Amino acid sequence: MLNARKELNSIPDYIPGKSIDEIKEKYKLKQVIKLASNENPLGASPLAKAAYKKCVEKLHLYPRGSAPELVHKLAVKWKIKEENLIIGNGSDEILDLAARAYLNKNDYAVGASSTFSVYSSVTKAVGAKYKAFPLENFYYPIEPLLNFENAKIIFICNPNNPTGTYHKNEIIFNFLKKVSKDVLVVLDMAYMEFTGEKEPPLNKWIEQFPNLLCLRTFSKLYGLAGLRVGYGIASEQVIKVLKKIKLPFNSNYPAQMAAAAALRDTAFVEKSLKLNEAGREWLTQNLHKAGLDVLPSRANFICVKFGKRTPQIVEWLESKGMVIRFLGSFGMPEYVRITVGTALENKKLVGLVF
Ligand SMILES: Cc1ncc(COP(=O)(O)O)c(C=O)c1O
Secondary structure, eight states: OOOOOGGGGGOOOOOOOOOHHHHHHHHTOSOOEEOSSOOOTTOSOHHHHHHHHGGGGGTTSOOOTTOHHHHHHHHHHHTOOGGGEEEESSHHHHHHHHHHHHOOTTOEEEEESSSOTHHHHHHHHTTOEEEEEOOBTTBOOOHHHHTOTTEEEEEEESSOTTTOOOOOHHHHHHHHHHSOTTSEEEEEOTTGGGGOOOOOOHHHHHHHOTTEEEEEESSSTTOOTTTOOEEEEEOHHHHHHHHHHSOTTOSOHHHHHHHHHHTTOHHHHHHHHHHHHHHHHHHHHHHHHTTOEEOOOOSSEEEEEOOTTHHHHHHHHHHTTEEOEEOGGGTOTTEEEEEOOOHHHHHHHHHHHO
16 A cells, blocks of 8 residues: 555645636536636736747757746846746745745644645645634734744735735834744745735845745736746845755746746736726725625735625526635635626626625
């Protein structure tokens, strides 16, 4: 009998948002709208798509594992050295690298109870323990994490998935000042651009906090979720460690080139941010009018209380061709997460909910 490590039994299966094809097939539908995985409703950046197409003649070649073009562009964007960057096959790969690099068996990582589940799964995969702290009035807990003495990694999701709640830069900065330098802080900023807030000076932060690892992704704002590109920004010391265990060709060539092009696509970025802000406001107001509680989101999704019948309502919406995310697996069984869509998609959703 083949036995995997027994601590893996404590990792629940990851439940992704249901796919359009899955729902089309199940309900024999021609059209399905998916507002379940916080993807960009405008699709991918056009400059990224053009760059991706150009890669066709190079598919037989291995990519350069260090992703030099992309790293160079990111170093310029963030005013940091190239040695402060690592590219991942999605930012979730970097979460995995961080856990493998900094957690020993039976160590503790801490984070929120209702947040991105990969924090706990990468922790448990290395035989460490994830100590989950409850949200504080739907905000990511910060102070309680500081008081847990044995933590080797602190995960912070800001804005938090699935609530969309956001702590201002000053709060994060004050928190970083209090964390012991022998604890790795993973600051996951997958949705930061949608807050409309000024970016924190990450170049200064990583200098002041050599134990800080910031994560960013091309999956959301730039619309490249299918290509899998994310990156980490940290002190040279942390990046060097992560690179030791990174697989040599983790990010593929088309993904590297598309991401580099997406960074130049300011028109697409502006259009996406404008659409999101207007849609988030419209959805929030109209779902309020329908008598529903909507949490104050600063991301590209909103978190809404549907109450005791949430699973049934989610299933009924699916049967009508509208896929949203049930938050049972996030420990919030009376809530759903709805990605902000195009104006038409948002209208369709509200029409069904009313
Ligand atoms: C908070 C958070 N972090 C990280 C990720 C992973 O993003 P990526 O597609 O870059 O792996 C997600 C994806 O939904 C997320 O919600």
